[in-house]
Amino acid sequence: MAVRGGLTEAGDAVAAAFRDEWGRVVATLIRMTGDWDLAEECAQEAFARALERWPRDGVPRRPGAWLTTTARNHALNRIRRGATEDAKLRELGATAGAEEPAEAGGLPDxxxxxxxxxxxxxxxxxxxxxxxxxxxxxxxxxxxxxxxxxxxxxxxxxxxxxxxxxxxxxIPYRVPPAHLLPERTASVLGVVYLLFNEGYAASGGADPVRAGLCAEAIRLARLLHGLAPGDPEVAGLLALLLLQHSRHATRTDGSGDLVALEDQDRRRWDHAAIAEGAALVDEALRRGEPGPYQVQAAIAACHATARTAAETDWPQIAALYGRLEAMSPGPVVRLNRAVAVAMADGPSAGLALVDRIEGLDGYHLLHATRADLLRRLGRPDEAAAAYREALALARTEADRRYLARRLAEVRRAD
CATH class of the missing domain: 1.10.10 (Arc Repressor Mutant, subunit A)
Structure with a gap:
């Protein structure tokens, strides 16, 4: 054990271990027990034990191994108490320490x-x-x-x-044979996409950006691309994530406040990631099988390759959002298209589209977008009311601070 400090340091280590190790611990227990609920309960118990013991004993050199062993032992104890047949217990005990083959089902991770x-x-x-x-x-x-x-x-x-x-x-908890992998790929892409989104714009907590989740999503997308290099949507997803994440160093300032896209220092963007992402989406689109991830990647490329905010090709972005809406209709896509139309054709055109969107009354970005368009149209009272609505719905401190600044600017301008 490496004793490294007190309660705060240990608590931070447990939080970091949760972000990094939760899935691996639960995965081990599901393979061992076949019981999803038991796996989650025993993993939670292991993290609770860590909160008790690490402040006293120190943070282990290998936190993940400590947590996995603790959770596995707790699961075995639960099974032992509930087992009715010795054979079942022996079977589970024998598999508890077994490792799955490194290349099971052709998947390397x-x-x-x-x-x-x-x-x-x-x-x-x-x-x-x-x-x-x-x-x-x-x-x-x-x-x-x-x-x-x-x-x-x-x-x-x-x-x-x-x-x-x-x-x-x-339903068996096992790796499907190779010929069945494609029928699950769309769902897997959705998982990786949502994982990245939670990192890119956290839905709660103090940090507006969770870079670790973004990096994990990109790692998984790279593995998927290695497995299916000829799938244009897999390439599109990887391109999208690379292009979006290329801006991560400039999306917040030194105080942790959000920085609007037009105000970011483009010299600090990851231009190697931009070049890789742009090449991937170009290659994918040349296959002539466009899909939602490829179109989103093309939109991200328009932003990432513009040398300045003023050079952004908003008409092209608006057209791409129109194509995306035809592929994947939904209120969030319509909202993003409205923003692009506002930038291409003026705030009145964008506001007309925003006011026709249904189903996003509880989404703070709808009200924030409407507020910004009203501000640009010189309607400060209405803009202030919309900013207040957005502020009431925002879930992160960074979002609330950003909206509060915008609200104060509108009030000063009135």
Missing amino acids: DRLRLIYTCCHPALPVEARVALTLRTVLGLTTGEIARAFLVAEPAMAQRLVRAKRKIRQAG
Whole structure:
């Protein structure tokens, strides 16, 4: 053990271990027990034990190994207390320390193998994505609910139903054979995309950007691209993530406040990532099979390759959002298209589109967008009211500070 400090340092270490190790610990226990709920309960117990012991004993040199062993022992104790047959206990005990073959199912990464396993076609698509985000990647039920724009109790019920389906249908927890992998790829891409989004714009907490989640999503996207180099949507997803993440160093200032895209120092963007992402999306689009991730990557490339904010090709971006809306209609896509139209054709054109959007009343960015357009149209009273609505709905401190600054600017200009 390496004793490294007191309660605060140990607590930070537990929080970091949760972000890095939750999925691996739960994955080990699911393989060992076949019981999703037991796996999560024992993983939670291991992290609770860490909060008790690490401040006293010090943070282990290998926190993940400590947590996995503690969770595994707790699971074995639970199984031992509930076992009715010695043979069952011996079977589970024998497999507890076993490692899955490194290249099982042709997938070179344990976490990616598990994501594919969660995305079983017998489950509804949204349930596959939600269950994977919760069980394998460790997002909270609240974070997943916000990603899907649904209420947290509704998402909790969705997760319960998905686990029940797995038990009742006898869905095996195993890597599918290679010929079945493609039918799960769309769900896997959705998981990686939502994982990146939670890192890119955190749905809660003090940090508006969770770079570790973004990096993990890019790592998984690279693995997917290696498995399916000829799939243009896989290439499109990797391109999209690289292009979006290329700006991460400039999206917040030294105080942790959000910096608007037009105000970011483009010299500090990751230009190697931009070049790689732009090349990937160009190659994917040349295949003539455009999909939503490729179109989003093309939009991101328009932003990333513009030398200045004034040189951004907003008409092209608006046209691309129109194509994306035809492929994947939804209120968030319509909102993004409205912003692009406002930049291309003026705030009145954008506001007309925003005012026709339904289903986003609880989404703070709808009200923030409307406020910005009203401000640009010289209607400060209406803009201030919309900023107040957005401020009431914002979930992160960084968003609230940004909106509060905008509200103060509108009041001063009035």
